Amino acid sequence: MTTKTLLLVDGSSYLYRAFYAMTHLSAPDGTPTNAVYGVLNMLRRLRAETPHDYCACVFDAKGKNFRHA
Numbered sequence: 001m002t003t004k005t006l007l008l009v010d011g012s013s014y015l016y017r018a019f020y021a022m023t024h025l026s027a028p029d030g031t032p033t034n035a036v037y038g039v040l041n042m043l044r045r046l047r048a049e050t051p052h053d054y055c056a057c058v059f060d061a062k063g064k065n066f067r068h069a
Contacts, residue, residue, distance in 0.1 A: 007052035011059040
């Protein structure tokens with residue numbers, strides 16, 4: 001039996017990192033896009049550098065959670 005590997009990504013952490021680490025990018029209407037652009041770049045790099053069979057990117061639920069403790 002072969003072992004399958006799941007790449008599990010903390011999407012909320014990536015989104016926070018990308019939003020504050022990247023210079024401000026926005027759409028023509030002013031909507032900020034730097035976080036989305038940064039997350040996609042980080043995920044693309046992670047997928048290329050980390051061998052895996054499956055990949056899931058999960059986000060925190062709305063409201064208070066363990067990060068607010």
